[in-house]
Amino acid sequence: MEKDIEILYIDDEKNNLIAFKAMLRRRYTVHIASNTIEAVNILLTHLDIRMIFCDQRMEGEQGVDFFERIKKEFPRPVRILLTALPDPEIVLDAINRGNVFRFMRKPWDEADMLSCIEEANRYYLTHSLLDLKNRELVKAYEELDKFAYSVSHDLKDPLSGIVGAIKIAMDFDRVEQFHEILELMRKSVVRLEEYIDNLGEYYLVRRGDLNLSIIDFEIIFENLIDFYNVFLKSRGVTINTFADQSYPFICDKSIIELILHNLISNAIKYQKKEEFHKTINVTVNTEPNQVVIIVEDNGIGIPRESQDVIFNLFHRASDQAEGMGFGLYNVKNAVQKLNGEIILTSKEGKGSTFKVIIPSKG
Numbered sequence: 001m002e003k004d005i006e007i008l009y010i011d012d013e014k015n016n017l018i019a020f021k022a023m024l025r026r027r028y029t030v031h032i033a034s035n036t037i038e039a040v041n042i043l044l045t046h047l048d049i050r051m052i053f054c055d056q057r058m059e060g061e062q063g064v065d066f067f068e069r070i071k072k073e074f075p076r077p078v079r080i081l082l083t084a085l086p087d088p089e090i091v092l093d094a095i096n097r098g099n100v101f102r103f104m105r106k107p108w109d110e111a112d113m114l115s116c117i118e119e120a121n122r123y124y125l126t127h128s129l130l131d132l133k134n135r136e137l138v139k140a141y142e143e144l145d146k147f148a149y150s151v152s153h154d155l156k157d158p159l160s161g162i163v164g165a166i167k168i169a170m171d172f173d174r175v176e177q178f179h180e181i182l183e184l185m186r187k188s189v190v191r192l193e194e195y196i197d198n199l200g201e202y203y204l205v206r207r208g209d210l211n212l213s214i215i216d217f218e219i220i221f222e223n224l225i226d227f228y229n230v231f232l233k234s235r236g237v238t239i240n241t242f243a244d245q246s247y248p249f250i251c252d253k254s255i256i257e258l259i260l261h262n263l264i265s266n267a268i269k270y271q272k273k274e275e276f277h278k279t280i281n282v283t284v285n286t287e288p289n290q291v292v293i294i295v296e297d298n299g300i301g302i303p304r305e306s307q308d309v310i311f312n313l314f315h316r317a318s319d320q321a322e323g324m325g326f327g328l329y330n331v332k333n334a335v336q337k338l339n340g341e342i343i344l345t346s347k348e349g350k351g352s353t354f355k356v357i358i359p360s361k362g
Contacts, residue, residue: 005121006031006048006069006358008077010039010066023110028117034287035059036066043070045339049077050124051117053104056083064100071099076128078120144181157227160313178179210252211336215291217243218256218285224264237278238265247286250362255334262327265355267297275299286360290340295357302346310344331356 006029009020017032024030031046033039035058056063067079079099084106101123104116222243225232232239237339264280271278282294302310311332331354335342341359 003250004116005029005050006046007051007053007117008033008039008042008046008049009053010036010058010063011082012058012060016055023113024117028113035068036061037045039066042071043074043077051078051080051101051120053080053082053362055106056081067100076124076131079117080120082105083110112301120146144261178256210361211254211302212250213253214362215249215251215256217245217249217286220253220260221282223257224260227261228268235268235271235278237280239280239282241282243284245284245286247288247360248362249286249291249360251338251358251360254319255307255338256358257336259331259356260295263295263356264333267295267352270299271297272300272349290357290359293358294353295356296351296353298351301348301350302344302352303348311342 007024009031010029011020012018012034015036017034017083020028021032031042031049033042036054039052039054039061043052052067054063056067061069063081063083067081071079072213078101080102081100082104101120102116104113221243225239225241228239231237241277260282263281267280275298277298279298281294283294283296285292311328332342335356338358338361340356343355343357345355346352
């Protein structure tokens, strides 16, 4: 909609301000300023302004000087300079110093002004999208560097452990010694297998299309409890599940399972060792257009200083359990892929609650 286009017009002549706003107010959201100080305040409070029209000859600060001054702080709005006499020196200054997109002659013609706004808006949208893609690309490269380093490091560790164990075993004579070394090798293989599983989840989240179906959380809960049954018994953890499925929920079953697996796995790993009643509560409520999933535990909790970065790639807030720092990162990306949100509430020593809200795709 044209009303979504916000424009700032700066001129020290009051009649020009009134005429500009009167001409365009029905089509666009127009802000006016009689000086550049007022203009900066408007830019600070209206971050969606797409273009700035500024008169060249004003008291206090000329248009080119103003554009040069704000181009670092406000790089996105398209800059248009209005001048009655386009002096060649002003033109060069405007291009070189103020990054001016276009000149408009004063007094302006309405048809020319509308054409200029349409052209400036197309330029704004193109460059805003490019700027967004560039930022995403920079972030992706940074993540890839970190990912590549971690993969080489975390894959090498268990393999080195296996090779080292084999070298030691070459000098053994007694069977019981082999049993000890085989247990070390088994642990290394389990770590390697876990890492490969994490990589699989990482790429599952990044695949293209969603595979949609009606989700039955009771079935998912049965499978999860079967999967974690040995871990739960060996660690003395009780898991309680509840699903209110009053409304159908349509989503990608694999990604929903990924989210629940990682949240429950974390809740098991980070229970308090001395706690007698180790408990995990998992509740699901389907609503008309979304599902709310809550995974709550009475474990060790997450330190306040780690709560802002707990979802970062390879971040681990505690050394209580071995891990690669993939789990919550995969959860966050999975939730984002489904256009949902995840909310963490945690107190160190008291436990953690993860609330996940995901819109239905049906």
